[in-house]
Amino acid sequence: MHTVQYYETDAMRIVHHSNYIRWMEEVRLDYLDKFGLAYGGMEEEGVIIPVLSASCEYRAATRYGETVKIIAEMEKFDGLRFFVFYRITSMDGTVLHATGRSSHCFLNREMKPVNIKKAAPAIYEVFKTFKKA
Amino acid sequence: MHTVQYYETDAMRIVHHSNYIRWMEEVRLDYLDKFGLAYGGMEEEGVIIPVLSASCEYRAATRYGETVKIIAEMEKFDGLRFFVFYRITSMDGTVLHATGRSSHCFLNREMKPVNIKKAAPAIYEVFKTFKKA
Amino acid sequence: MHTVQYYETDAMRIVHHSNYIRWMEEVRLDYLDKFGLAYGGMEEEGVIIPVLSASCEYRAATRYGETVKIIAEMEKFDGLRFFVFYRITSMDGTVLHATGRSSHCFLNREMKPVNIKKAAPAIYEVFKTFKKA
Amino acid sequence: MHTVQYYETDAMRIVHHSNYIRWMEEVRLDYLDKFGLAYGGMEEEGVIIPVLSASCEYRAATRYGETVKIIAEMEKFDGLRFFVFYRITSMDGTVLHATGRSSHCFLNREMKPVNIKKAAPAIYEVFKTFKKA
Numbered sequence: 001m002h003t004v005q006y007y008e009t010d011a012m013r014i015v016h017h018s019n020y021i022r023w024m025e026e027v028r029l030d031y032l033d034k035f036g037l038a039y040g041g042m043e044e045e046g047v048i049i050p051v052l053s054a055s056c057e058y059r060a061a062t063r064y065g066e067t068v069k070i071i072a073e074m075e076k077f078d079g080l081r082f083f084v085f086y087r088i089t090s091m092d093g094t095v096l097h098a099t100g101r102s103s104h105c106f107l108n109r110e111m112k113p114v115n116i117k118k119a120a121p122a123i124y125e126v127f128k129t130f131k132k133a
Numbered sequence: 134m135h136t137v138q139y140y141e142t143d144a145m146r147i148v149h150h151s152n153y154i155r156w157m158e159e160v161r162l163d164y165l166d167k168f169g170l171a172y173g174g175m176e177e178e179g180v181i182i183p184v185l186s187a188s189c190e191y192r193a194a195t196r197y198g199e200t201v202k203i204i205a206e207m208e209k210f211d212g213l214r215f216f217v218f219y220r221i222t223s224m225d226g227t228v229l230h231a232t233g234r235s236s237h238c239f240l241n242r243e244m245k246p247v248n249i250k251k252a253a254p255a256i257y258e259v260f261k262t263f264k265k266a
Numbered sequence: 267m268h269t270v271q272y273y274e275t276d277a278m279r280i281v282h283h284s285n286y287i288r289w290m291e292e293v294r295l296d297y298l299d300k301f302g303l304a305y306g307g308m309e310e311e312g313v314i315i316p317v318l319s320a321s322c323e324y325r326a327a328t329r330y331g332e333t334v335k336i337i338a339e340m341e342k343f344d345g346l347r348f349f350v351f352y353r354i355t356s357m358d359g360t361v362l363h364a365t366g367r368s369s370h371c372f373l374n375r376e377m378k379p380v381n382i383k384k385a386a387p388a389i390y391e392v393f394k395t396f397k398k399a
Numbered sequence: 400m401h402t403v404q405y406y407e408t409d410a411m412r413i414v415h416h417s418n419y420i421r422w423m424e425e426v427r428l429d430y431l432d433k434f435g436l437a438y439g440g441m442e443e444e445g446v447i448i449p450v451l452s453a454s455c456e457y458r459a460a461t462r463y464g465e466t467v468k469i470i471a472e473m474e475k476f477d478g479l480r481f482f483v484f485y486r487i488t489s490m491d492g493t494v495l496h497a498t499g500r501s502s503h504c505f506l507n508r509e510m511k512p513v514n515i516k517k518a519a520p521a522i523y524e525v526f527k528t529f530k531k532a
Contacts, residue, residue, distance in 0.1 A: 006295060006305065007288045007415050011408035011463055017184045018154040018406060022273045025151070029272060039272070040331060051150045055188030064410055065306060139428060139438070140284060140421045142277035144330055149273050155406045162405060172405070173464060197277055198439060283450045284420040291417070317416045321454030 001091075002026065003067045014061035021054050023070055024086045024100050031072040031084075035126050047120050048107040052081065056100040067091055074130035079117055081105045082127060134224075135159065136200045147194035154187050156203055157219045157233050164205040164217075168259050180253050181240040185214065189233040200224055207263035212250055214238045215260060267357075268292065269333045280327035287320050289336055290352045290366045297338040297350075301392050313386050314373040318347065322366040333357055340396035345383055347371045348393060400490075401425065402466045413460035420453050422469055423485045423499050430471040430483075434525050446519050447506040451480065455499040466490055473529035478516055480504045481526060 002023050010016040029039055032049075042049065062068055068088050075083040086100040106116045106123075117124040135156050143149040162172055165182075175182065195201055201221050208216040219233035239249040239256075250257040268289050276282040295305055298315075308315065328334055334354050341349040352366040372382040372389075383390040401422050409415040428438055431448075441448065461467055467487050474482040485499040505515045505522075516523040 005288070005292050006409060007291055007417055009410035010405060011410070011412040012181070012183070013410040013412075016406050017187060018151050018158070021151040021154055021187075022271070025273055026271050038331075048145070050145070050194075051191055053188065053190045054150060054154075055186065057186045058184055061183075065304075138421070138425050139276060140282050140424055143272060144275035144277070144279040146277040146279075151273055155404070158406055159404050171464075198437075278447070278449070283453060284417050284424070287417040287420055287453075314411070316411070316460075317457055319454065319456045320416060320420075321452065323452045324450055327449075 001067060001069055004062050004064050006064050009064050012061075014063055017056065017058055020056045020058070020088065020098050020100060023068075023088065024054065024056070024072070024084075024102060025051075027070040027072045027086065028084055028102065035129075037123060037126055042120075042123065045120050045123065046109045047114075047116070047123060048109070048111070049104050050107060052103045052105055054100070054102040056086075056098055058098050060095050060097050062088075062097050068097055069093065074127075075101070077127045077130050079115060079124070080113070082130070134200060134202055137195050137197050139197050142197050145194075147196055150189065150191055153189045153191070153221065153231050153233060156201075156221065157187065157189070157205070157217075157235060158184075160203040160205045160219065161217055161235065168262075170256065170259055175253075175256065178253050178256065179242045180247075180249070180256060181242070181244070182237050183240060185236045185238055187233070187235040189219075189231055191231050193228050193230050195221075195230050201230055202226065207260075208234070210260045210263050212248060212257070213246070215263070267333060267335055270328050270330050272330050275330050278327075280329055283322065283324055286322045286324070286354065286364050286366060289334075289354065290320065290322070290338070290350075290368060291317075293336040293338045293352065294350055294368065301395075303389065303392055308386075308389065311386050311389065312375045313380075313382070313389060314375070314377070315370050316373060318369040318371055320366070320368040322352075322364055324364050326361050326363045328354075328363050334363055335359065340393075341367070343393045343396050345381060345390070346379070348396070400466060400468055403461050403463050405463050408463050411460075413462055416455065416457055419455045419457070419487065419497050419499060422467075422487065423453065423455070423471070423483075423501060424450075426469040426471045426485065427483055427501065434528075436522065436525055441519075441522065444519050444522065445508045446513075446515070446522060447508070447510070448503050449506060451502040451504055453499070453501040455485075455497055457497050459494050459496050461487075461496050467496055468492065473526075474500070476526045476529050478514060478523070479512070481529070 008015045008019045069091050071087045075085045083103045088098040089096050106114050108114045141148045141152045202224050204220045208218045216236045221231040239247050241247045274281045274285045335357050337353045341351045349369045354364040372380050374380045407414045407418045468490050470486045474484045482502045487497040488495050505513050507513045
């Protein structure tokens, strides 16, 4: 859920498209948090999760004052990378505003890609459960 | 060309990935402007160009103080939509920071999609030249 | 109430100071809305409320994952302009993160300053109640 | 100098006021850089310069496509804090868009305020020259 802020609008009087990429991050971090993968906790374990790619398809504009529902779900996890899919809809689900995707890998403190199974087995176990979902 | 601003960084000490989507817009509007398709001029003719989709693949992070080179080029124009491709590199071209894509259509003042050939032949003629390029 | 988003942080690993100015707007528009002065409604009546000035004193940084309480209150209304004061604290009120101020006037559709008492008496009546508060 | 970007506009079709606070930072960091006080260099010496306060008075709106001139100048330096004043005008200087102010102190790596004369005499010497200017 995200309530559109005035500062997110642009001169077309709609939300600037770059903000959807931010909303996706907002929801992704919440989503991982719910599975015990809080950003802070992972960072303490020395695991950094960068964005490898992000994309958004814009269907229906959003405007100041609207509140949207944003759903994130794991699409794929292969041990090295994971892929998240997003749907941004009106609160009642009848209007599809946008869909998006992002992909991510795991880095250690030296910013080197790691195999999460070896680097942080506990985190790996959580990601493995997504695969089945 | 874009010089990374401090306010574009995030807690990873790199540029937040959403800003690349903004840089792409910056360069796209400049690019269209160079072909006589200034945003203001098109708006006066009643032609609005929304973003249908945007995507970015992040290769190498950028940091505060760096200046990057951003190249936009038309990938495809089919009369109804056009597709732009972007490359973000270091100024000397040796580091590829990111590549991106965006797609767009043409709307009239009532926000209805239009065939640009009928709606604004002069704009169509310019877009047609891209196809050959 | 505002939950700090990752995209609001900067390379110092704290919220970039410009975001407090945005949070102040967020809370101000909510505050006016509660008094029946919804942004959309005022715009329909042809009343635009620009920002004349904004300032913020930063006391204690905020970080990703924190949730802050933001209180807006009318400081003064003189018929032509109004002044809002803001306090940003931790949710339990024990940490003062920042205080801020903003001032505003009333414009008509032609972007000319208006005396709100004459231009929109109903809106004036609401603002008058703030004065007593 | 800053060219207004489309993503900096809001639904009033003018630059969102929070961006002026960002432009002030942009110009301040350039200004300090010119005096040999590059952000990166100071950080290496263990000196962090946070924003204690920032304010802006908005006089005339700026719009997409405009380029503005932004001047920063040191107003005061007392050994512990410094104060910067900003003027944002049209390129020809005939339109005053905004004026602003910010204040700053010096922190060490532990985020404790320091007397810059003792902590980093070389940086102190540069700041002292501002006082005379």
